[in-house]
Amino acid sequence: MDNIFAYLRSRWQLLLFYGIVLAILLLTAFLGNQDMGLALYAAAMLTFMLVLLLLAEGSRFCGRLRLLQRLLQRLGALPSGLPRPDGAMEAAYGSLIEELAQEAAALRRALEKNQADSLAYYTLWVHQIKTPIAAMELVLRQDTSTQAEVLRQELFKIQRYVELALQYNKLQDLASDLVITPCDLAAILRECVKKYALLFIHQGLSVEIGPLAETVVSDKKWLSFLLEQIISNGAKYTHTGGMRIYMEGERLVLEDTGIGIRPEDLPRIFERGYTGYNGRLDSRASGIGLYMAKRVADALGIALAVESQLDQGTRVFLRFPDRDAFRFM
Structure with missing residues (x-):
């Protein structure tokens, strides 16, 4: 009608x-x-x-x-899918659409090429930068002084930022990089915590891991990345106490005793580049970590939510998709 x-x-x-x-x-x-x-x-x-x-x-x-x-x-069918023009006016519009479609296709190909070149460059850069980082690690391993301990922490942060740069570029085509399989959640979490053990030990923070779900359906690499972002934020903004990781019903909870997040900042913490009040306290904050975490969570079908109280801590909730959610992927 x-x-x-x-x-x-x-x-x-x-x-x-x-x-x-x-x-x-x-x-x-x-x-x-x-x-x-x-x-x-x-x-x-x-x-x-x-x-x-x-x-x-x-x-x-x-x-x-x-x-x-x-x-x-399905705009990809333009302009060949357009109906035959009826009159000179429609023919002129058809020609205009055809020119625009060709220009859009050329721009899309150029953008895809630029993204591929950028990813190739960052991938090469990441692999090349690992050599001097490994050399510095070997040198620092032989030094047990307090200064060497501080340098080891800063070197760990450099490694993390290098990995973050590579993963950020891969976000543009995240779906093609996913390999969905049953994952051992407890094993993945232990690996993530072990990776950040140096920071927890230096800051005198405790980590408690409670009973967890045996397996979840996800991509192991990107799930590890997501959990690392949350653990990293917890370690960064927690000065006393520590972090607890446990199940609450069907949700995984990562809870810290850090400085918390202001109520007015909570709705925007997943926006790219948004650092909020805590970002003003730490000028090094980029507002990229949680943005990437949300992008990855959405791609994995994980419902991500945050509760926080200022000066009392933060709780991050992850609800994993059902086992049959990826059946037709």
Whole structure:
């Protein structure tokens, strides 16, 4: 019905002209004392021809409109999927759409090439930078001084930022990098905590891991990345106490006793580049970590939520998808 009304609105000028002609015909017959039966017959014939015209043209209009509506769902079919032009005006519009489609395709190819080149560069850079990092680790391993301990922590942060740069570029095509399998949640969490053990030990923080779900359906590499971002934030903004990791019903909870998050900042913590009040306390905050964590969680079908109270700590909740959620992927 919407398409029919759309057609009638597009032919309002014809309908208005028909109404005016019909009114003139009947008014002329009435004022001229003509046979009204003949006038009504002429009006009926005129109406009949108009209905035939509207049915024929309306059917064609609705068919073309349905085709265009389907094309909107798959713009990649442009311009070959467009209906054949009806007149010079439609032909001009068709040519314009074809030019725009070709230009858009060229821009898309250039963007994909730039993204591929950028990813290749960052991948190469990450692998090359690992060599001097490994050399520095070997040197620092032989030094047990306090200064060496501080340098080991800073070197660990450099490694993390290097990995973050590579993963950030991979976010552009995250879906193609996912390998969904049953994952041992406890084992993945232990690896993540072990990776950040140096920071926890240096800051005198405790880590408690309670009973966890045996397996979850996810991508091991990206799930580890997601958990590392949360653990890293917990260690960064916790000065006393520590972190607890446990199950609350069907949700995984990562709880810290850190400085917390202001209520006005909570709705925006997953926005790219947003650092909030805590970011002003630490000028090194980039606002990228939680943004990436949310992107990864969405790709993995994990519901991510945060509760926090200022000066009391933060709780991060992860609800994993059902086992059959990826059945048709």
